[in-house]
Amino acid sequence: MELHHDAVIYMDNNATTRIAPEVLEAMMPFLADYYGNPSSMHTFGGQVGQAVERARTQVANLLGAEPGEITFTSCGTESDSTAILSALQTFPEKRHIVTTRVEHPAVKNLCENLDRLTGHKHRVTRLKVDAEGMLDLDEYEEALTEDTAIVSVMWANNETGVIFPIARMAKMARERGILFHTDAVQAVGKVPISLRDLDVDFLSLSGHKLHAPKGVGVLYVRRGTMFVPFLTGGHQEKGRRGGTENVASIIALGKACDLAAERMEDENTRVRALRDKLEAGLLATVPRSMRNGHKTERLPNTSNVSFEFVEGEAILLHMNRHNICASSGSACTSGSLEPSHVLRAMGVPFTAAHGSIRFSLSSYNTEAEVDFVLAKMPGIIESLRQMSPFWKGN
Template sequence: MTVSPDQVVYMDNNATTRVAPEVLDAMMPYLTELYGNPSSMHTFGGQVGQAVSQARQEVADLLGASPEEIVFTSCGTESDSTAILSAIQTYPEKNHVVTTRVEHPAVKNLCDNLEIFTGRKYHSTRLHVEADGTLDLQRFKDSLTDETAIVSVMWANNETGVIFPVEEMARITKERGILFHTDAVQAVGKIPINLKETAIDFLSLSGHKLHAPKGIGVLYVRKGTPFIPFLNGGHQERGRRGGTENVASIVGLGKACALAAAKMDEENTRVRALRDKLEKGLLTSIPKALLNGHPEQRLPNTANISFEYVEGEAILLHMNQHNICASSGSACTSGSLEPSHVLRAMGVPFTAAHGSIRFSLSIYNTEEEVDFVLEKMPAIIAKLRAMSPFWEENNK
């Protein structure tokens, strides 16, 4: 098998994933003949309600949670906002939030604007990361105070794939009586998670990161955790999130979670091997290519590589000419010309941060696609460096 000229080689799965065929098949009846409202008392709506309950169980099974701890939302961003705003409303006497310097904009920008949302002054501690993107647990412990309402730390970074010790961090906050939230959008479906064995209070996920459609997410709320809804309205989601349920997408997310559980081994073996082959090939065939992030403590599908003295946007444009899809960082900030805030926080040199490319694979990627990228990338980088005065100046 080879890659045809018109074939799209998609390696931007941390931005979004294709909807799995099995997921689409599961959704279709609820977009056509099974259109009843799941909250209705009649049988026609009741069978739809049963499908929502089954999906809730499938999500809970993937997370190692109970179905009653699963709240369906519209996306990961809504889930993040709901968890953080719930915590600070629960403890109005506390005015401190702890997060990191490398969070997704869904958390970063919310914490930047808490005063606007609440009308009260808040201060936040943004934890530094090491050069390899990891966190220092002692520094985290030192950041906690009696005024801390919530800690929000992503389970895995969306740009580098670096995994944070959120289970240990949640245990520490539990001892201090502080709520803990993790944005697990990138981690769910890629690494095993068992929330019953953790002290995590809130967890966010987004369907379109694990082969479900866009527009559906989940907020896990540990049983017994104080909670104030973000969206008030009807009695849906046990009064925790108003609004008629997005049934077809909920069913699709349930199916995607069941598929992710079944394919977890493949994610951590075959997909990891493809990622490693791609990474090793790029680092050995292209001079002054740098890996961003811890070499081992990462998601199995993610490789973030900087190519010094070239612009990431120019690299992507040339890759696009070969139908290769990747990213220069988070899809939510791809319109910015500023280097990644994640790479800046890691201390990646300016000459490298601007030329960073994130490759993120999925179970649908093949070895032939990896070989195709390895064939095309050296020439792309060489062509761009030939036009770069910075490359010439630094490699005389």
């Protein structure tokens, strides 16, 4: 199989990120030389255990948490499932969950299958979003009841980058004795997080979204929060998650968290400026284009733009010709026949939902890349519109 990586303009960082060279360097010894089991009695294994603990501290530092509150998992999805199912088992008499209409499938599909997974009937409230992708906190407050076991609301949306008011929402849940989980897979490393100042009980993150490898995640569990493991087995992770640790990736994630802390400012200044330049340029040069998602309450790296009357997959494949990588919320790219549930929840009309493109940047992007994309996009959209039976000119 022929593989390509040269000169790729990678603007799909909400899908996955490149492993930072520093991260790769940190993890390599644990793939090559230090292969001992962290649980072993001998020094050869034990030293690996110490490295895992150091990584735990690095993760805790980025989140403003204690190392004891960090459990390593295999991915964001596992963390989400663990948190929600743990809460339901902690409060078996409570049969209500509050979530949103724009969650990642890791939470959305779990909530749709709870009855089958738990053997009990559950009521799920899916909070609406407005045209800019924002929640209505009055609706949220009304949704919280004595029967509510857990609230699960993403910190930032993967498709639009819209950020939810997690601090306030977690506080409102805590005041009513309801557990609060946030899928922060897209937020960690992009916005500052200090869990010791928040009322969040569970938080999920995924390594490969912040320049660590795929296959490692974290579940933060606030100290004192009742917890029921998802994977029961050995005593790894203090019995919170059975299964031998994915050591090299855990070391990598620790290093990636250090880097993320260092780059947080760059992400929120330079990367944000690049994103803003890209977005403003697209909206100015392509007629009938629009931003999806709130302009300011948003991750600094994400821009979701709809180009009306053209279809996302066709746009992506034309971009692919120029080695530009991005994503689309169109039906054809998802493998289903429907466009993105996030854009539909926001009320984005079909004319625009099928033609949405998500650009997600990272600190590795440059202004030259943004300029290149800006030079190519108007022509791509124009050529597809010339072909579209719905395009009647500007």
